[in-house]
Every structure is written in C-alpha cells, then in structure tokens.
C-alpha cells in the first residue's frame with residue numbers, strides 16, 4: 001500500500017485549477033493549480049487532495065496510486081473466476097427451469 005496523506009480539498013473562488021488527466025474508473029484526477037501539481041479524488045460530495053507540490057514529487061505519488069488501482073483490478077478479476085457471460089444466461093435459465101418444473105408436474109403458482 002502506498003502511504004498517501006489525503007486532505008480535504010478546499011478551493012477559493014479565485015483559485016484556478018486545471019484538471020488535465022483522469023485515471024482509470026475516474027478514481028483520481030491529476031490537477032495543476034498555481035504552479036503546483038496535486039492529485040484529487042472524490043470523497044462523497046467533496047474532494048480530497050494529496051501530494052501537492054512539485055511535478056516530480058506529485059507524479060511519483062500519482063504513479064503509485066495508478067499502479068495500486070490496476071493491481072486492485074487484477075485481484076478482483078482473479079477472484080471472480082469465470083463468471084463472465086452470466087448476465088446473458090439468466091433469462092434462458094429461468095425459462096428452462098419453469099419448463100422443467102412443468103415436466104415434473106409442479107403447477108405454476110398464480
């Protein structure tokens with residue numbers, strides 16, 4: 001785990017912030033404000049910021065966050081196994097099981 005310190009992001013009216021990059025799943029946003037770079041992420045209705053500072057320093061944090069996020073995806077995929085295609089199979093299965101119930105002499109409950 002990357003240790004990143006997130007702080008609530010507060011923006012005053014005068015501040016001009018430019019978001020130039022959005023990470024996978026829009027998990028993080030790469031922003032530039034007043035010559036500084038920072039990372040934003042959504043936290044409920046608010047934003048949090050991290051790694052505000054020089055490009056290189058903020059970028060290192062950004063890259064490790066992205067890597068971590070990608071690792072999360074891989075782990076979740078591994079855990080899922082072969083659940084792909086399940087959504088397309090559901091209606092057919094339901095029809096088939098109703099028919100099977102009728103074959104067995106179980107009346108439709110209506």
Ligand SMILES: [Zn+2]
Pocket residue numbers: 024025026069073
């Ligand atoms: Zn993602």
